[in-house]
Amino acid sequence: MPPKAPRTQGKQKPQDEGREESLQAVVLADTYETRFLPFTREQPRCLLPLANTPLIEYTLEFLAGAGVEEVYLCCGSQTEQLEKYLSSSKWKLSSSPLKNLVLLKSDATSIGDAMRDIDSRGLITGDFLLVSGDVVSNVSIQPALAQHRGRREKEKDAIMTMVLREAGVNHRTKARSCRPVFVVDPTRDRCLHYEDIKASATNSQPVTLDPDLLSGHAEIDVREDLIDCNIDICTPDVLSLWSDNFDYQSLRTSFLFGVLKDYELNGKTIHVHIIADQYAARVQSLAAYDAISKDIAGRWSYPLCPDSNRLQDQTFRYTREGNYQEKGVILSKTSRVTNRCVLGQATTIAEGATLRESTLGRGCRIGRNVVVEGSYLWSDVVVGENSTIKNAILANGVVIGNGCSIDSGALISYNVRIADGTTISGPKKVILPDTRRMGHAASTSVAGERGGEDYEYLASSDEESDSSDLMYRNLQASASSASVSTLQSEDSEFELEDTARRASFVSETSDESAANKDFYIEATANILEGLQKEEPLDTITLELNSFRMSVDASQHEVRRAVASAFTRRIANLESGGSAARDAVHRVFSHYKTLVERTIFDKESDTKPDQIDFLLCVQKELVNRDKGANLMLFIAKEAYDLELVEEDGILQWWADQRSSDGEMVRIRALTQAFITFLEDAEEEDESEEDEDKDEDDG
Numbered sequence: 001m002p003p004k005a006p007r008t009q010g011k012q013k014p015q016d017e018g019r020e021e022s023l024q025a026v027v028l029a030d031t032y033e034t035r036f037l038p039f040t041r042e043q044p045r046c047l048l049p050l051a052n053t054p055l056i057e058y059t060l061e062f063l064a065g066a067g068v069e070e071v072y073l074c075c076g077s078q079t080e081q082l083e084k085y086l087s088s089s090k091w092k093l094s095s096s097p098l099k100n101l102v103l104l105k106s107d108a109t110s111i112g113d114a115m116r117d118i119d120s121r122g123l124i125t126g127d128f129l130l131v132s133g134d135v136v137s138n139v140s141i142q143p144a145l146a147q148h149r150g151r152r153e154k155e156k157d158a159i160m161t162m163v164l165r166e167a168g169v170n171h172r173t174k175a176r177s178c179r180p181v182f183v184v185d186p187t188r189d190r191c192l193h194y195e196d197i198k199a200s201a202t203n204s205q206p207v208t209l210d211p212d213l214l215s216g217h218a219e220i221d222v223r224e225d226l227i228d229c230n231i232d233i234c235t236p237d238v239l240s241l242w243s244d245n246f247d248y249q250s251l252r253t254s255f256l257f258g259v260l261k262d263y264e265l266n267g268k269t270i271h272v273h274i275i276a277d278q279y280a281a282r283v284q285s286l287a288a289y290d291a292i293s294k295d296i297a298g299r300w301s302y303p304l305c306p307d308s309n310r311l312q313d314q315t316f317r318y319t320r321e322g323n324y325q326e327k328g329v330i331l332s333k334t335s336r337v338t339n340r341c342v343l344g345q346a347t348t349i350a351e352g353a354t355l356r357e358s359t360l361g362r363g364c365r366i367g368r369n370v371v372v373e374g375s376y377l378w379s380d381v382v383v384g385e386n387s388t389i390k391n392a393i394l395a396n397g398v399v400i401g402n403g404c405s406i407d408s409g410a411l412i413s414y415n416v417r418i419a420d421g422t423t424i425s426g427p428k429k430v431i432l433p434d435t436r437r438m439g440h441a442a443s444t445s446v447a448g449e450r451g452g453e454d455y456e457y458l459a460s461s462d463e464e465s466d467s468s469d470l471m472y473r474n475l476q477a478s479a480s481s482a483s484v485s486t487l488q489s490e491d492s493e494f495e496l497e498d499t500a501r502r503a504s505f506v507s508e509t510s511d512e513s514a515a516n517k518d519f520y521i522e523a524t525a526n527i528l529e530g531l532q533k534e535e536p537l538d539t540i541t542l543e544l545n546s547f548r549m550s551v552d553a554s555q556h557e558v559r560r561a562v563a564s565a566f567t568r569r570i571a572n573l574e575s576g577g578s579a580a581r582d583a584v585h586r587v588f589s590h591y592k593t594l595v596e597r598t599i600f601d602k603e604s605d606t607k608p609d610q611i612d613f614l615l616c617v618q619k620e621l622v623n624r625d626k627g628a629n630l631m632l633f634i635a636k637e638a639y640d641l642e643l644v645e646e647d648g649i650l651q652w653w654a655d656q657r658s659s660d661g662e663m664v665r666i667r668a669l670t671q672a673f674i675t676f677l678e679d680a681e682e683e684d685e686s687e688e689d690e691d692k693d694e695d696d697g
Contacts (some may be wrong), residue, residue: 022069022099023145024125026118027059028230029103029133030076032110032525035285038413038431039395044078046133047085049378051296051306051324052344052361053314055283056082058136058304060091060098063129066141070100072123073133074114077521079105090312109521109564112242112249116623119239127152130238132230136292137280138301139163139231144273147189148233151271159238159259159268162191163231166276180252181207182223184272191270192220194256226272228252229280237268246624247571258575279304286393286411293359293376297324297340306342315345326362335366344379367402375406384420519553520561527565527594532572537593544594556612559598563616566591567634571624580626584633588641595643602645610648611655614638615663622662628669635670639677646677 029046036045046056056073063071075082083103086092091101104121108114118124127149129141141163148161164182183193192213207222214220230251232238241259242248248255259268279301283289292301299305306316306324315327323337326345331337335349344362349355352369361379366372370383374391377383381394384402391408394400398412401420406412409427416430424430523544530540548558566587573583588595601609617634621627638644644652652658653674658667 023067024070024123024128025063025066025068025072026124026128026130027056027063027071027073027133028111028114028131029056029073029082030108030114031132031134031284032076032108032521034522034525034529038411038429039393040078041431042395042414044075044082047081049361050136050283050289051293051342051359052316053306053310054085055134055136056085057089057310059131059133061304061310062135062137062139063131064097065138066129066145068129069098071098071102072118073101073103074106074108074118075103076106076108076114077518079103109524110249110568111251112246112254115239115242115248115255116246119243124236124239126236128234128236130230130232130234132282132284134283135229135231135280136283136296136301136304137229137231137278138304139275139278139280141231141233144275145233147273148271152235155269157267157269158271159235159241160270161233161273162256162270163229163233163273163275163280165227165229165278165280166274167225167227179224180226180228182226182228182272183207183209183213184221184223185217185219186221187217187219189271189273191256191260191272192217193260194252196253226274227281229282231280233273241266241268244625246627247575249568249571254572254575261577290374294340294357297342297357297359316342350385361396519547519551519557520564523547523553523558523561524564524568527561528568531565531569531587531591534590537591540591541594541597555598555600555609556616559595559609559613560616562594562598563613564620566595567617567620567624567630570630580629581633584630584637588634588637588643592641592643595638599643601648605647607645607648607651610644611652614644614649614652615655615657618658618663618666621666627666631666632669632673636673646680650674650677 029044031045034040036048039048046059047054049055050058060071073082073086086101086103090096091098102123104117106114106117108117127145144161144163148158151158151161179197181193181195181197182191183195184191193207193209195207197207232251242255245255245258248258256270259266259270263269279295281288281292281295283292295301296305304310305318306314307318309316316324317326319325321338322340324340324342326343326347328345328347329343330348332349332351332353334351335353335355337343337349337355339357341355341357342359343349343355344360344364346362347360347364347366349366350368350370353366354371354373355366356373358372358375358377360366360372360377361381363380364377365382367383367385367387369386371388371390372383373389375389375393377389377394377398378396380396381398381400383389383400384404386402387400387404387406389400389406392406392410392412394406394412395414395416397415399417400406401418401422403421404418405423405425406418407423407425410424411427411429412418412424413429413431416432418424418430526543526547527540530543544558544561547553569587570580570583573586574580578586595613598613599609601607614635618631621631624630635644635649639646639649653667653670657663
């Protein structure tokens with residue numbers, strides 16, 4: 001993350017007198033998650049199609065309808081694809097309601113890093129909307145915005161209003177892995193407490209409440225029936241809090257929980273605006289993708305439906321049978337298409353084929369007597385005769401042979417070819433060999449011996465239990481990816497007219513190589529996920545080693561990822577109430593082997609590996625609150641656990657890199673520990689000299 005520019009906490013930039021301030025928005029186009037693997041290896045999550053329209057289009061439509069004029073999209077990976085797509089979209093035309101659409105590239109590895117990056121750039125001048133790049137909503141934001149601004153006039157410490165949707169406790173679009181609980185004072189619409197309850201917990205699991213909340217509020221509602229679609233109305237104070245608390249990494253379990261918990265210290269309040277008769281949801285998992293796809297086809301999100309033809313070259317119409325069909329679709333007389341299917345341009349359905357509750361992209365070819373149920377087939381998918389596909393996802397260019405059976409939960413990635421007569425059962429992920437990544441173990445091919453393209457099978461990881469595994473249990477599929485080239489404007493006059501505007505598309509990049517950055521981001525995320533779930537050490541180690549070998553990463557890159565994940569996990573534990581020293585001990589004592597397996601200099605006089613690990617930790621702590629305290633605790637814990645030796649710590653201290661720039665501040669409190677080690681070393685040398693003199697005597 002670039003160095004922060006000087007700022008004044010909570011203050012807005014002055015506006016020109018007489019000019020009305022434009023409404024701004026920050027879009028988190030990168031979620032820093034891996035729930036949509038393996039598809040997000042090839043395409044950014046915000047460009048995956050929902051009912052044949054890229055996800056980001058729904059978010060931008062919502063913002064345009066809300067009266068937003070300036071949009072800043074935060075993206076940490078695959079930025080080139082997103083930049084290319086947006087540059088050729090209607091949002092960069094002079095007629096676009098978005099007067100300023102800016103893509104911000106950064107090396108952020110979490111939402112917290114992204115928010116601090118936004119603050120450091122000084123772009124936000126007043127109230128702004130904070131949304132995820134996977135929001136689908138027809139909500140009119142004006143009532144919530146008016147309520148927020150009215151409240152701000154009376155209460156300057158009311159910094160944020162969350163827009164929540166009222167629904168059932170087990171609503172189909174809600175996350176399945178956890179149950180978000182909001183504790184609200186209904187008399188002031190103020191959120192008092194937030195908690196995530198794991199899905200495995202019993203219904204009797206209590207919500208942990210501060211007794212002062214019960215005595216200090218006449219009325220309290222405990223709400224489990226609210227859908228959090230990540231639409232927040234924020235003041236610049238929100239960005240200030242992110243920057244002042246470097247342990248904040250996530251929107252709800254970190255920032256929201258922390259601000260509410262520390263109310264007595266910061267005095268800031270967060271409020272809610274609950275809607276009941278409009279549509280709002282997040283495509284936060286594959287299961288949610290499936291549910292929202294069906295909602296769109298069922299017109300619950302109207303006017304955000306396929307026949308609205310939001311893209312310039314779309315030609316959908318709503319048929320008498322309740323399906324959506326573009327021009328150029330060819331249906332044989334004996335084929336059956338029922339239950340709100342979506343069919344893209346140039347798709348052909350042969351004799352005897354049956355389609356139910358499915359979405360087909362452009363250029364798909366469905367053979368005779370094929371059955372497709374509850375599935376999502378992207379562009380240019382070919383399905384051979386007499387095959388069956390149920391509750392599965394097939395990415396661009398997939399070819400299914402004759403007589404195949406693709407069962408519930410199968411996720412087949414780009415350009416895989418499945419041979420005739422092959423059965424793929426259960427929630428499996430199938431990819432080409434060169435797309436293998438961490439967290440998925442390769443096994444023998446099941447593509448078939450004749451006509452199958454070589455590929456690897458990937459077993460689902462625990463972190464995606466809210467995704468493909470749920471699809472399997474609920475007989476529902478989800479996710480997808482559209483061909484961006486088919487969505488570009490064909491109007492050359494518009495392109496010529498707006499060349500200058502497209503050329504001004506802003507982006508910033510980091511100096512780090514793409515390969516190193518990808519490994520660092522993905523490895524850190526996967527290790528951190530394992531630490532948070534307290535997965536067995538062997539599982540995390542196996543996944544890390546598999547990923548390292550697959551991309552030929554150096555041991556330095558591994559040490560950097562381990563250091564990053566450890567410091568982030570420590571910050572998470574601190575935000576949950578643990579003391580810093582206890583958090584350090586818990587993480588390092590339980591998972592010390594992850595560090596040990598990156599250190600190979602124990603038998604040598606010089607300690608380059610130990611120095612490198614401590615430098616990686618030190619660098620990670622530069623932008624963290626109380627980083628100097630954590631550096632002391634980590635150095636001492638690593639020494640006590642014999643992860644680093646006395647010589648390793650002293651050589652790190654003597655290394656010029658540990659005292660460069662901001663690094664010297666992080667090591668300041670460790671001076672006393674260094675002095676202790678140096679004194680101990682002198683005593684050892686003195687005792688050795690005395691023993692030698694006695695022997696000589």
